[in-house]
Amino acid sequence: MNEKTLNQNDVIAANEKKYVSRAQKIPYYPVAFKKGIGALLYDVEGNEYIDFLSSASSANIGHGNEEIAQVVKEQMVNLAQYTLAYFYANEPVELAKRLVKMAPGDDDKKVLFSTTGSASIDGAIKLARAYTGRSKIISFYESYHGSTFGALSISAISTNMRRKMGPLLPETYHFSYPNCLRCKYGKDKDNCEMECLKEIEYAFDHYLPTEEVAAVFMEPIAGDAGLIVPPEEYVKSLHELCKKNGILFISDEIQQGMGRTGKWFGIEHFGVEPDLIVMGKSVGAGLPLGVVIGKTDIMDSLDSPGHLFSMSGNSTVCAAALKMLEIFEREDLNNRSIEMGEYIKDKFLKLKEKYEIIGDVRGIGMSIAVDLVTDRESMDKNYKAAAKICYRCIQKGLVLIFVGQSALRVQPPIVITRGQVDKAIEIIEESMNEYLNGDIGEEVFETTKGW
Ligand SMILES: Cc1ncc(COP(=O)(O)O)c(C=O)c1O
Structure with a gap:
């Protein structure tokens, strides 16, 4: 040693x-x-x-990274940031354009900035509720979506994280993430009938009216739960179930996005196009940034100023992110x-x-x-x-x-x-x-x- x-x-x-x-x-x-x-x-x-x-x-x-450091220095010397809450800046607009192009599907999309992954999860909850006019949110046992009240409410990884601070957001429902290594139903690949998906269907039939469900939040790989990779068939079927019932499918890419899985977004491995994508962590190139990317009609469903932070999408972090994306492609x-x-x-x-x-x-x-x-x-x-x-x-x-x-x-x-x-x-x-x-x-x- x-x-x-x-x-x-x-x-x-x-x-x-x-x-x-x-x-x-x-x-x-x-x-x-x-x-x-x-x-x-x-x-x-x-x-x-x-x-x-x-x-x-x-x-x-x-x-x-020297190139990113240089861009950050130049931006800081010129103007670190001026709040987007009231005025405008080019860097966040350029970054939004880039992110829209990167996201799966067509370019009819917009971006909503915040400063952390958690705050962007909260933004996605708000957008889903505003767009659908529904309140209930589905996510998974052992998922981690963040530490703000909304993000924590849809997480289910640690009792210590939830003690002494309630009540949390109501109307959140958790189901089993498809974990084939340790199948909760004791099944293996040969006799699996996607019992974990049936859990959700059962809920829809018995106590969870689909017309009240706004969104499903899913990590394309369940990170903090143990880096569990779901079967493609499950993700496709869940996405279909959402589509059939007017429920938004939201991919939490905060941990799995930005090249972690070899694509911009982890969900791209599963052949589904999410309604909303949430990013954080690496997207800020070392500085704090959270992002929701989604279809324009969903993104426009929240009124001004429905999700606003003094420092979100600030020029320095956006300049750093743009440089990082350039390096990502170049390399x-x-x-x-x-x-x-x-x-x-x-x-x-x-x-x-x-x-x-x-x-x-x-x-x-x-x-x-x-x-x-x-x-x-x-x-x-x-x-x-x-x-x-x-x-x-x-x-x-x-x-x-x-x-x-x-x-x-x-x-x-x-x-x-x-x-x-x-x-x-x-x-x-x-x-x-x-x-x-x-x-x-x-x-x-x-x-x-x-x-
Ligand atoms: C999948 C996932 N979602 C959300 C978050 C929360 O992001 P942040 O810590 O930037 O608020 C994390 C952080 O670990 C995460 O791994």
Whole structure:
């Protein structure tokens, strides 16, 4: 293991504990990052790390991009921002034009800006209600859509996130995300009758009038639930069910969009065109930006000023986003995400042949889960292994966390090199062996809590 002096890291972590609310953290390990280049990070002590998390998929373009930094500097010197609430600026208009062109389907679309993914989810809830004149919203168990009241209300990932703050938004309904690895109905591919979709149909028949349902919010890959990839047939059938009943299909692309899966939007892998797309994280090129993209008639259904923030779509973040999109195309990063994703998946599949503890390797592009299990027979989630291995990996210089209680979250910056991937996977294998030898103690759980 690297011998590391973590003094400054520990001091910063202790000070954060003293001065900053714990409500904004899911702690893993006391590291304070100071610098990043591509897929490498450096902490305040100068220790180097390979990044397998991309700042929770919000740094797909990689860290420390000089071109983006230059554009941001120029914009800041000219005019950081002037609120769009009352006046106009060209950068957000140009960005809106670009995003409309990127979205699946025709260009008869508009964009609604905010400053975070969560706030844009709230915007999409408002738009869906305004457009349909209906109030009820459907989403999935274990989904995470954000931390504002609306976004949290349609999420269902953590009781701790919902305690002591209610009442949340009424009229939200959760159903089972299609999880074929751990099918709630005990089915496999051969005898599946899409019982999870039938759950929704049953609700429509018995207690949830379709004419009161405004929208279904779906992540094209259920990220924080464990990077679960739904079957294409399910997504298509759900989309059809929505269409048949005048319900909007809304794709939450905050984590899976912006090249994470090798396309601009994760939903493009499933052959459906959503009514609304919600973006956040990487779309801001390192600065805070949230976006809803949708058909013009839906986007025009909210009256002015139905979703307005002083800082949303500000010129600096929009200039950064435009530059990032230019780089993305120039460097063909969507294809790189597919190719590197395959390379990474292959490497993990080889590890799976060696280690029983790896129950499943799945994902699209560079949104990959390595699911750790207690045994392959039961496929029970191995929370302890995931927590301990991630902890040890961070100690050894690899930024890695887990989702869905057991799945290593492999979402590196798209610019990561093969050499960096090879090194990172060596660190994971080493840490896995240390876990299997009983060399990682229970003290991990003093820090690592999970959702
Ligand atoms: C799928 C998904 N939706 C919404 C959000 C919330 O985005 P933000 O943290 O920018 O508000 C997240 C954040 O992790 C996410 O992964």
